[in-house]
Amino acid sequence: MKLASLMHGRDGRLVVVSRDLTRATDAFPVVATLQAALDDWERHAPRLADLAEGLEHGSVPSFRFHEHDCASPLPRAFQWLDASAYVNHVALVRQARGAEMPEGFWTDPLMYQGGSDSSLGPRQPIRARNEEDGIDFEAEVAVVTGDVPMGVGADAALSHIRLVMLANDVSLRTLIARELPKGFGFVQSKPSSAFSPVAVTPDELGASWQGGRLSGAVLSQLNGQPFGGPDAGIDMTFDFGTLIAHAASTRPLSAGTIIGSGTVSNRDADGGPGKPVAEGGLGYACIAEQRMVETIRSGGPVTPFLRFGDTVRIEMKDAEGRSIFGAIEQDVLPHVD
């Protein structure tokens, strides 16, 4: 089943969306918001699934679904933990700045606690103070969990995944360079993230969801031009079960927790860093990675970070070329008081 939250109040208005993303039906007869659905999933999910089936058969009232009416599936969430599961990306960061990568990064997930009190809708602009902050997108896969007990194992953790979606983890690279050395993670350098219009249950994803990994190219476009399409199912060192178990090691996670994969990143076929799209490569899921590859190859970055007026689009398509989660498409604009 596919779920979305139309913009409405602080928590959105839950709708069930058709597989092809053309029509929706109000979930209100069952439950008003996605957070409320997750709070009591065992009770609500079967009735939401009935609505989804009715929608496919045309047996429930429906209306045209517009992605631009959507908030993020959880417009505000009680938790957002974002990992760096594609360790290839981390290795490139380190290589580009000539730093060694601790061996433990291949076995112990990197994860940070991010802000989730006001996520951006998938078509809402990224508002930044100035271009010098180094505005970047990060195309990711994210899952939403139910209640997860403290100490859960990686395999058991998979059963607590309720929904899968895409994320744009907006990053301010200049601020990251200043903030990370302070040692307390990201606060100013990671403003509000945006999530795909539609969140999808794992069963709906068929064979592309396996072993806690989602397969398929995460397609990023910058100003209408392809920027990258690395496959989320490849080079993901830690699957979502392992990431959830890492997060729940010393505390329970409550329903509606969002766990992100970190920037999707694939190695090139020869095992080295991926090549830019312009050279026939798979490209990248963030500008920083393209700049790192440029630095490794030629001593310095060439591609600029995002500028005011730029547009970023993030999407994933199924084997028939149909959008699975709808598209995140955000303009970059100056913050106005």
Added chain:
Amino acid sequence: MKLASLMHGRDGRLVVVSRDLTRATDAFPVVATLQAALDDWERHAPRLADLAEGLEHGSVPSFRFHEHDCASPLPRAFQWLDASAYVNHVALVRQARGAEMPEGFWTDPLMYQGGSDSSLGPRQPIRARNEEDGIDFEAEVAVVTGDVPMGVGADAALSHIRLVMLANDVSLRTLIARELPKGFGFVQSKPSSAFSPVAVTPDELGASWQGGRLSGAVLSQLNGQPFGGPDAGIDMTFDFGTLIAHAASTRPLSAGTIIGSGTVSNRDADGGPGKPVAEGGLGYACIAEQRMVETIRSGGPVTPFLRFGDTVRIEMKDAEGRSIFGAIEQDVLPHVD
């Protein structure tokens, strides 16, 4: 006015509490939960204040208030940002491990994004995997904000503070030593925090709330013995307005955001590290600080971290010796599956 959330469902049941913490009245006729009150504070606060006045005059139905029935005021919150505003504490950490402290720490607040999806009630036990994780308490002051616009200044930020409370920011010191070098902040090393039974509006605090700082001794007890009583109004390098402005520099904060002061810490009268209570000093708001002072003085720590069966109590009293926020009192117990 004083507010509390009695344990009930995921978000508690909001009650208005009498000044002396002996009686309460149900807030339900106005609004059911504290989060809902914060979501529309301008509308609800005046009516909650009416209930508070009625409670003092005995003109509204009331019942006996028991602190042990309380959840944290926000049992789950959309955001918890904890600072290290008592830079003296940070300086001691550094001094104890022989590391230099960057000069910028006196002008640029340290702050981390913490988990707030499942805060502990003020009388709920701290459940840990094992004692070797280095279980510690941190007695802090915390504020709850309304909606804060991005880019707010430090002075203007003060007007967005809705409530003040105490916090126990539970820390796993052994895990901190392993996690912080990874560079992404705290995930496993900061399990659920607990907050005082009662949250208090700034106007109710009178002269003890001034310039974004709360004055008064934060009293910690370990197993019924005084452990420390540093004054929260002294040596707080960054006031709450500055902390909120730091957090809102690149993004808005939504209603119900909790901002913590970090471990309260006072210098000794001679300007050096504070002395233990046993030596007539003000003592400390966490065990780690006592251990750091022991290390600085004699080359190694003596006081152990918390052990299963230990009890921690955190409280603040007014000039007449009456508890302002009620007490956080938590047993330390092993986690059971």
